[in-house]
Each structure stands twice: as C-alpha cells, then as structure tokens.
Amino acid sequence: MTANQSETISTKIWREEPEPDNPFAARACYCSGYDVYGDLLGKITWIEYVWLLFRLDPPTPVQKTLLEGLAVGLANPGPRDPSIHAAMSAGVGGSTHASALIAAIAVGAGNLGGAREVLTAMQYWAQCGTDLDAWRGIIATPPVEERTDVWPAMEHTPGFDPNGARCPTPVRQLLDHLATHSDGAILPWLAAHRETLEQCAASPLAFSGVAAATLHELGFSPEQGEMLFLMLRLPGAAAHALEQHMNWARFPFFGSGLTLTDDPGPVARTGKQP
Amino acid sequence: MTGPAMLKEFEDNWVTAMGAWFPGERVVLRGKDVLSDLGRRPWMEYLVYAITGRESPELARLIEGIWAISCSYPDPRLWNNRVAALAGTSRSTGVLAIASAVSVTEATLYGLRPIKRAMDFFYRADSKLKQGQSLEEVIRTELKSFRVVSGYGRPIAETDERISPLLRFAKTLGKGNGPYVKLALQVHDYLKNSRYKNQINIAALAAAILADEGLSPEDLYNLATLAFVAGMFPCYIDARQKPEGALYPLRTTRINYRGAETRHWG
Incomplete structure (x- = not known):
C-alpha cells in the first residue's frame, strides 16, 4: 500500500461494498442509499433512476x-x-x-x-x-458578460x-x-x-x-x-x-450548394499560378 | 499477470519511460528534457518523437507535407468538416467542434480507417509476395475477404487530385521511390484496369510513403489523428461568422420518409 491510497473520491451519489475475493469489484452498489441491483432493479423506471442520480431522492408522481x-x-x-x-x-x-x-x-x-x-x-x-x-x-x-468565455455570446x-x-x-x-x-x-x-x-x-x-x-x-x-x-x-x-x-x-451532399468567392483559379502543374 | 493481482500491482503505481511533469520544475518526454531540448524543436518533430520515439527532422518534414497536401480540405460539405461547421452554426464551442469532427474522421470511407488499413494491406501484401504469391492473387484474396482494397477507390470523385502533388513533394525530399510506393502504384495499375476501376487514393499513397520510412500502422494512425484539423477550423469559423442556423437549413419536405403509414399508439 502506498501513501496515495488515502486519496479518495468523495460522493453523495454512490457507495460500494467489495466482493470478498476482489477489492476491485463491487458486491453491492448503493445509489443515494438504495441498493441498485438488490432493490431498485425491477421496481424503478429509467427516468426515476435518472432523477435519483441527479437529485438523490425519488421523484413525486408529478x-x-x-x-x-x-x-x-x-x-x-x-x-x-x-x-x-x-x-x-x-x-x-x-x-x-x-x-x-x-x-x-x-x-x-x-x-x-x-x-x-x-x-x-x-x-x-x-x-x-x-x-x-x-x-x-x-x-x-x-445580461452581457464583461469578460470573454469559450462559449459564444x-x-x-x-x-x-x-x-x-x-x-x-x-x-x-x-x-x-x-x-x-x-x-x-x-x-x-x-x-x-x-x-x-x-x-x-x-x-x-x-x-x-x-x-x-x-x-x-x-x-x-x-x-x-x-x-x-x-x-x-x-x-x-x-x-x-x-x-x-x-x-x-443517398444523403445530402449539397454538391451545388457552395459558392467560393475567393478563388485563385486553377493552378498550373508547376505549382505556379497562371 | 491478470485479474485482481494485476490491478493490485498497478494500484497507485504507474511505471513509465514515456514522460512526466515535475510540478514547478521540469518536463520529460521519452528520456529528453522538454524545456531545454525538445521544446526548442519544431512542433511536428516533437509530435513525431512523442508518437514514434524517432528523432528525425526529415521524417517530420515528410509527415508535415503529407498533412498539408492531403488532409485539411476546408469544405463544410465533407462529413467530418460538416460536424465542425454545424457546431459553428449552432453556436457551440470551437473545441467541441474540432474534437467531435476529429472523432468523426475515424471513418470507413475516408480518414483514419483507410489510412491504417492501407498500410496494413501493403505489409501483408509484401509478405505474401515474398512467399511467392502473384500480385493478382494477393489483390483477389483481399477483395474476396474484404470487398475493397483499402486506399483504392473514393466516394464523390473517381480520381484523387492529391496523388501527383504529393509524389512531387515527396521527391523534393528524396522520397516516394521506395518499394512500398512502387507496390502501391502496381496495385493501382491492376485495379484501374480491372472491372473494379478503383484508383489509388491519398490514403494508400501516404501509407506507402510512410511504410517506406518503416512506420507501423499504429504509428501512422496516431500521426494522422490531428492531420485534418486545419480544414475544420475554417469551417467552424465561417459558420460562426454567418447568421446562426444558416448552414444548410433543411425544410420539412427534404425528409424522404419511407416508413410505416401513420398509425396510433395503444
């Protein structure tokens, strides 16, 4: 064991218990307290599970x-x-x-x-x-951002x-x-x-x-x-x-849908422009 | 070693000769100091060294020329570039545009798959020829197995306008005359005069030129990954500069529906 093993992933979403013969495999996985494969599976719909992952509590029917x-x-x-x-x-x-x-x-x-x-x-x-x-x-x-960002305005x-x-x-x-x-x-x-x-x-x-x-x-x-x-x-x-x-x-290529406005024209094989 | 024992061996333990950053101090790549040595060389030499471990300004210049001539067509109709242009017209970020377009370049009809497979074909063909098979037998077997010879034939256009310029460029470096280029042109002559009519495309020529330099298909694949980006940026920038949503809008009648008749659920 090295000193780095004190580094952990902190999460409120997910807890695991290890298999007895393999610390790298989970015996049970809990999502916000619910046993995913031992309890939720078969009871919960996909959309409810997505909700649970994001919100950590079940959704109301509405x-x-x-x-x-x-x-x-x-x-x-x-x-x-x-x-x-x-x-x-x-x-x-x-x-x-x-x-x-x-x-x-x-x-x-x-x-x-x-x-x-x-x-x-x-x-x-x-x-x-x-x-x-x-x-x-x-x-x-x-609202206008004062400074620039990777996202366009x-x-x-x-x-x-x-x-x-x-x-x-x-x-x-x-x-x-x-x-x-x-x-x-x-x-x-x-x-x-x-x-x-x-x-x-x-x-x-x-x-x-x-x-x-x-x-x-x-x-x-x-x-x-x-x-x-x-x-x-x-x-x-x-x-x-x-x-x-x-x-x-059979998929649109827009073959005639592009007009080039800055075209030097065909270049001779020597590589020099005519 | 496999299984949990292997995972335990590697737990918090990555042993590598490739490289590392020593925070606030220095960087090493494949046994060389970056800040005082590699970082002062042209970027393409750095990339070739990073991928292959080879220090060769000559090889870097050859690959750079192949990139410049072959790969970066600034046309938003081309499928990988179209993704970058669509990202521009939808006002996504430049990095998302380029990263997604690069990922789409790993295609079957063009891009990374033909490039890697073309070199693999030349190595397999060369091996079979040395075992005594004829070129015709090799090509026929390839066609029977895979229906295509990678690097030959092309969607949209029959001939490849890049072949002559690339050969001319390669010859300025004293390249383009090696045995794999000769083999590539022999395959071209055979296929062009066969019922398949397929002609050599740039993937085969680039692969052959670099096979003559001793690169592996994996090296070629890694080296070609970013080769297309100089054609993608103009497509993204152009779409960003035009009105949002302006790139090839499609009216509803452009959907040629061929599915089930209208019906009701439940």
Missing part, C-alpha cells in the same frame, strides 16, 4: 410524469436538426458509433437550440420567475427560435402537455404568457425554452438542466446515425 414527458419530447429532434445532422454525418461515412454521439453532443451543446441555451434560459427563469415585467426587462436588456433570447415564424405545433403540444400535468407555477404561467413573451423576444418559443421552463420548475439547477438536455436528445441521434450507416450516396 415530477416523474413531467420529466418523462420532457424526455419523450426531446428524444428525437428529427433529422433536420443540426445535432442529428451531425450524427448522421458520422453515420454516412462509416465513422465510429461513439463519434456519432460525440458529434450530436458537440453540435447540440450550443446557444442555438442546444444545451447551453437551456442553461442560459434556466438562469433567466431563476432571475425572473413568473414576473412578466422582469422578463420584459431581461429580454430588452439581456448569446445572439437571441434564450429559449426562443430566432429563425422561427410562429410557435411550431409540436412545441405548443409539448408545453400544453407539461403545463396540464404540472403542479407548479412555471409551466402554467409560460403556457398563459407564451405569446406575450414571444412578442417581447420577437421570436417564437422553442423546444429549448420548454425544456428550460420544465427543468426549472422541477428544481434542477441550470447546470443539471444542461446535462439532462444533452443526454435526453441522444436517442434520436443514435437511431438516425445507424439508419444512415454508409448511406453517403
């Missing part, structure tokens, strides 16, 4: 219903969505399956319809709650689609479903004030906005919401990437 509904609503943004497009771009060239999900996460992480937008929108919810005047103020004068009101026309029907359907099942204040308020907020933002509510409101109402932190949004959109990315496996010849 909380479970809302997170489950949101998970269904986010599971597949469809093949036109940039994150799914990225996953399919991995699929068509026969890239590794992991890279398809990495691509979906990277492209779906950003400020436009991505997880960072959800985080920022949740910060708006934390600041404004159900105060319409506060929303009007933050939309008119959004927001270019639109988070949770709203800058390229939208009116709120798409599926976004309204998801919001209505969640607001109907809610026992909180946020989702019913958003459903009632959606059009007012859309007028303030000059753009329609997006799925990212519904996700942010739901996750805020459920008590998740913005950082937890960002993580959950990244995770919950992966099923569609995986399915579409597999469907397009090596399908490059």
Whole structure:
C-alpha cells in the first residue's frame, strides 16, 4: 500500500461494498442509499433512476410524469436538426458509433437550440420567475458578460427560435402537455404568457425554452438542466446515425450548394499560378 | 499477470519511460528534457518523437507535407468538416467542434480507417509476395475477404487530385521511390484496369510513403489523428461568422420518409 491510497473520491451519489475475493469489484452498489441491483432493479423506471442520480431522492408522481414527458419530447429532434445532422454525418461515412454521439453532443451543446441555451434560459427563469415585467426587462436588456468565455455570446433570447415564424405545433403540444400535468407555477404561467413573451423576444418559443421552463420548475439547477438536455436528445441521434450507416450516396451532399468567392483559379502543374 | 493481482500491482503505481511533469520544475518526454531540448524543436518533430520515439527532422518534414497536401480540405460539405461547421452554426464551442469532427474522421470511407488499413494491406501484401504469391492473387484474396482494397477507390470523385502533388513533394525530399510506393502504384495499375476501376487514393499513397520510412500502422494512425484539423477550423469559423442556423437549413419536405403509414399508439 502506498501513501496515495488515502486519496479518495468523495460522493453523495454512490457507495460500494467489495466482493470478498476482489477489492476491485463491487458486491453491492448503493445509489443515494438504495441498493441498485438488490432493490431498485425491477421496481424503478429509467427516468426515476435518472432523477435519483441527479437529485438523490425519488421523484413525486408529478415530477416523474413531467420529466418523462420532457424526455419523450426531446428524444428525437428529427433529422433536420443540426445535432442529428451531425450524427448522421458520422453515420454516412462509416465513422465510429461513439463519434456519432460525440458529434450530436458537440453540435447540440450550443446557444442555438442546444444545451447551453437551456442553461442560459434556466438562469433567466431563476432571475425572473413568473414576473412578466422582469422578463420584459431581461429580454430588452439581456445580461452581457464583461469578460470573454469559450462559449459564444448569446445572439437571441434564450429559449426562443430566432429563425422561427410562429410557435411550431409540436412545441405548443409539448408545453400544453407539461403545463396540464404540472403542479407548479412555471409551466402554467409560460403556457398563459407564451405569446406575450414571444412578442417581447420577437421570436417564437422553442423546444429549448420548454425544456428550460420544465427543468426549472422541477428544481434542477441550470447546470443539471444542461446535462439532462444533452443526454435526453441522444436517442434520436443514435437511431438516425445507424439508419444512415454508409448511406453517403443517398444523403445530402449539397454538391451545388457552395459558392467560393475567393478563388485563385486553377493552378498550373508547376505549382505556379497562371 | 491478470485479474485482481494485476490491478493490485498497478494500484497507485504507474511505471513509465514515456514522460512526466515535475510540478514547478521540469518536463520529460521519452528520456529528453522538454524545456531545454525538445521544446526548442519544431512542433511536428516533437509530435513525431512523442508518437514514434524517432528523432528525425526529415521524417517530420515528410509527415508535415503529407498533412498539408492531403488532409485539411476546408469544405463544410465533407462529413467530418460538416460536424465542425454545424457546431459553428449552432453556436457551440470551437473545441467541441474540432474534437467531435476529429472523432468523426475515424471513418470507413475516408480518414483514419483507410489510412491504417492501407498500410496494413501493403505489409501483408509484401509478405505474401515474398512467399511467392502473384500480385493478382494477393489483390483477389483481399477483395474476396474484404470487398475493397483499402486506399483504392473514393466516394464523390473517381480520381484523387492529391496523388501527383504529393509524389512531387515527396521527391523534393528524396522520397516516394521506395518499394512500398512502387507496390502501391502496381496495385493501382491492376485495379484501374480491372472491372473494379478503383484508383489509388491519398490514403494508400501516404501509407506507402510512410511504410517506406518503416512506420507501423499504429504509428501512422496516431500521426494522422490531428492531420485534418486545419480544414475544420475554417469551417467552424465561417459558420460562426454567418447568421446562426444558416448552414444548410433543411425544410420539412427534404425528409424522404419511407416508413410505416401513420398509425396510433395503444
């Protein structure tokens, strides 16, 4: 045993007991006190287990219903969505399956319809709650970071689609479903004030906005919401990437969809420009 | 040694000749001091040394030229670059864009898989030729086993515009005339005149040039991992500079649905 063995991983999430013949294998695993394989397995749904991992206590029936509904609503943004497009771009060239999900996460992480937008929108919810005047103020004068960051600055009101026309029907359907099942204040308020907020933002509510409101109402932190949004959109990315496996010849290449405006023209074989 | 005994042996115990950081003091890579020695050399020489353990400005220059000519096409339509561009249009970070695009470069039709497999093919083919098989037998066996000869044929375009420039560059360094390059061109001549019509692509030529330098497929794979990034950055930057969501938006009619008829759940 070396001195470094005093270094440990501190966690409130996970406890293990070792197998008697192998200290590197667990005999039992406990998630926030529950025996995962000896108790939870067979009793708990996947979405309840996800909740437990993040929140360390079981969800109420309403909380479970809302997170489950949101998970269904986010599971597949469809093949036109940039994150799914990225996953399919991995699929068509026969890239590794992991890279398809990495691509979906990277492209779906950003400020436009991505997880960072959800985080920022949740910060708006934390600041404004159900105060319409506060929303009007933050939309008119959004917070600006004094110093730069790796993340691009927001270019639109988070949770709203800058390229939208009116709120798409599926976004309204998801919001209505969640607001109907809610026992909180946020989702019913958003459903009632959606059009007012859309007028303030000059753009329609997006799925990212519904996700942010739901996750805020459920008590998740913005950082937890960002993580959950990244995770919950992966099923569609995986399915579409597999469907397009090596399908490059029947996948959009946009062959005539690029115009080069700074072109030196063909260069002679000597390497010198004509 | 395997199992728990092996894990106990390695518990808090990583013995390595590769390198280490001595905080606040110095860094060592493969037995050389970084701050006073390796750090003063060109970055490509550092990378080649890190991966292969070989100190060779000549090899580093050859690999750098292969990278520059072959790998970094700044076109967002190419699938790995498209991921970087999509990250830009979605306002993700630059590192997420490049890291994900690099991971997608580990593809079957292009990128890392053909590069590694092409070199592996040349080594296996050379071994079979030395055992007395004909080139035709070797190629036919490869096609029968794998349906393709890695490094030959190309999606989107038939010919590879990079072959002549790379050969010309290699010759400026006195390279490109070795036995594996000759073998690669012989395979090209055979396949081009066969019913397969496949022509040599850059993966095969780069692999052959570096096989003549004695690199292993694993060395080549590691060395090629970052070769594509100079084409990815422009795609990300360009998409970042254009309106958000502007890269190849698709209207709903661009989905050519071929699945089940509309039905109801439950």
